[in-house]
Amino acid sequence: MGFLVFALLTIVVDFAASQSLVLVGGNLNDGNEAIWGKVVELAGGRGVARIGVFTTASADPEDSAAYYIDIFVNIYGAANATYIPVTESSNNANDPSVAELTRQQTGFFFGGGDQSRVLKALRPRGRDTLVLTAVKDMFKAGATVGGTSAGAACLSDTVMITGGSSYDGLTYGAFSGGYKPLRPDELSYDEYGGLGFLAGWLPDTHFSERGREARLIRVLQDSRDRDIGTTRGFGLDEDMALLVLDLYTRPVGKVIGTRGGVFIADVTNTVVIPSETTNFEGVSVHYLTQDDTIDLTTGNITIASWKTNLKDNEYYNNAEVSNDILSSQRDRVWASAAAQFFNNKLDDVVTHYSYEKNPKFEITFDRVTGSGYGGIPPSNPEITVVSHQNLKVGIRENV
Ligand SMILES: *[C@@H]1O[C@H](CO)[C@@H](O)[C@H](O)[C@H]1NC(C)=O
Numbered sequence: 001m002g003f004l005v006f007a008l009l010t011i012v013v014d015f016a017a018s019q020s021l022v023l024v025g026g027n028l029n030d031g032n033e034a035i036w037g038k039v040v041e042l043a044g045g046r047g048v049a050r051i052g053v054f055t056t057a058s059a060d061p062e063d064s065a066a067y068y069i070d071i072f073v074n075i076y077g078a079a080n081a082t083y084i085p086v087t088e089s090s091n092n093a094n095d096p097s098v099a100e101l102t103r104q105q106t107g108f109f110f111g112g113g114d115q116s117r118v119l120k121a122l123r124p125r126g127r128d129t130l131v132l133t134a135v136k137d138m139f140k141a142g143a144t145v146g147g148t149s150a151g152a153a154c155l156s157d158t159v160m161i162t163g164g165s166s167y168d169g170l171t172y173g174a175f176s177g178g179y180k181p182l183r184p185d186e187l188s189y190d191e192y193g194g195l196g197f198l199a200g201w202l203p204d205t206h207f208s209e210r211g212r213e214a215r216l217i218r219v220l221q222d223s224r225d226r227d228i229g230t231t232r233g234f235g236l237d238e239d240m241a242l243l244v245l246d247l248y249t250r251p252v253g254k255v256i257g258t259r260g261g262v263f264i265a266d267v268t269n270t271v272v273i274p275s276e277t278t279n280f281e282g283v284s285v286h287y288l289t290q291d292d293t294i295d296l297t298t299g300n301i302t303i304a305s306w307k308t309n310l311k312d313n314e315y316y317n318n319a320e321v322s323n324d325i326l327s328s329q330r331d332r333v334w335a336s337a338a339a340q341f342f343n344n345k346l347d348d349v350v351t352h353y354s355y356e357k358n359p360k361f362e363i364t365f366d367r368v369t370g371s372g373y374g375g376i377p378p379s380n381p382e383i384t385v386v387s388h389q390n391l392k393v394g395i396r397e398n399v
């Protein structure tokens with residue numbers, strides 16, 4: 001035992017240089033080596049990494065854990081991956097033996113499902129359990145923490161989104177108190193927040209795929225004055241990750257994955273026009289793709305050097321108008337509209353519409369102070385990606 005503890009401490013101390021998070025947007029393909037491989041690398045590398053798997057969010061935790069364990073060990077070469085058996089009903093998050101098992105890991109991965117289950121089990125009413133304390137101690141000592149879908153949404157130290165659609169959010173606003181199964185479209189959040197790793201940034205997942213841009217903006221705006229409210233958030237697309245390095249010193253986020261991106265919303269300078277209806281101006285929005293980085297303290301963005309500014313080199317003549325800009329059903333409507341907009345020659349302002357009526361929403365994109373960048377990812381020459389910075393968004397309810 002003495003030797004084991006010594007050996008594990010040695011492993012962790014070797015990686016104490018960086019407190020790193022790997023936040024994944026869900027639908028993580030088991031062949032996405034850039035993301036899985038990064039978790040294993042940050043946890044000590046092939047043959048060394050010991051990953052503690054939390055599938056607390058899942059309706060079937062053991063089965064889900066077996067899936068992650070198989071991938072970590074059999075595809076990505078982790079020395080070991082272990083199910084940490086904390087569930088919504090296991091009532092063992094203060095059990096010292098489970099905390100001890102937790103302390104033997106060099107990395108942790110939180111699986112998908114419902115983020116409210118994770119909070120109920122590991123941090124009921126905002127109080128850290130022994131097992132969560134063990135994860136945090138190991139994280140401070142250098143163990144990496146990753147999560148996908150609900151497993152990423154639960155990692156913040158801000159209010160946590162628990163459900164709802166963009167359209168319902170804009171129509172009725174965001175409510176605290178958590179997810180209500182009878183009203184699944186109601187935009188809800190948990191005012192006690194997530195597990196408490198990443199402060200000041202509210203994460204959302206399955207992002208462009210489910211058209212969650214307006215939901216994120218509305219939650220930020222409606223909860224910004226709460227104790228753990230914030231004006232900045234990001235939305236992770238599926239099969240994509242934001243890698244956050246040096247969390248406690250100078251946190252910088254880097255986008256990994258190929259096909260999608262990470263949406264960033266900042267409502268700090270948003271003007272809410274006083275009225276009976278939703279009327280926001282000046283929401284600042286960015287969309288980062290592979291290898292772009294954001295300094296999470298200053299918000300300063302660095303676009304990957306393999307992308308070029310699209311200015312005067314745009315492909316389309318005009319911006320296309322979407323008549324379903326808030327769609328949660330059709331894939332990537334907002335994301336595609338924004339990419340096309342930055343790749344058009346003539347229009348600096350375009351107004352899109354919601355498909356839904358009564359109320360109908362108008363969403364205006366303004367690129368006068370913004371810029372778009374395009375490029376072919378070195379890892380996949382078959383596609384092109386478009387990032388953008390400083391898109392100003394206005395949201396008006398049209399009665
Ligand atoms: C991982 O280690 C645990 C002991 O901590 C052991 O019970 C388990 O079988 C190991 N799993 C794998 C996949 O090697």
Ligand SMILES: *[C@@H]1O[C@H](CO)[C@@H](O)[C@H](O)[C@H]1NC(C)=O
Pocket residue numbers: 298300301302
């Ligand atoms: C933002 O990043 C750019 C490019 O890396 C750098 O030149 C600039 O000084 C940075 N600005 C701030 C405020 O950190």
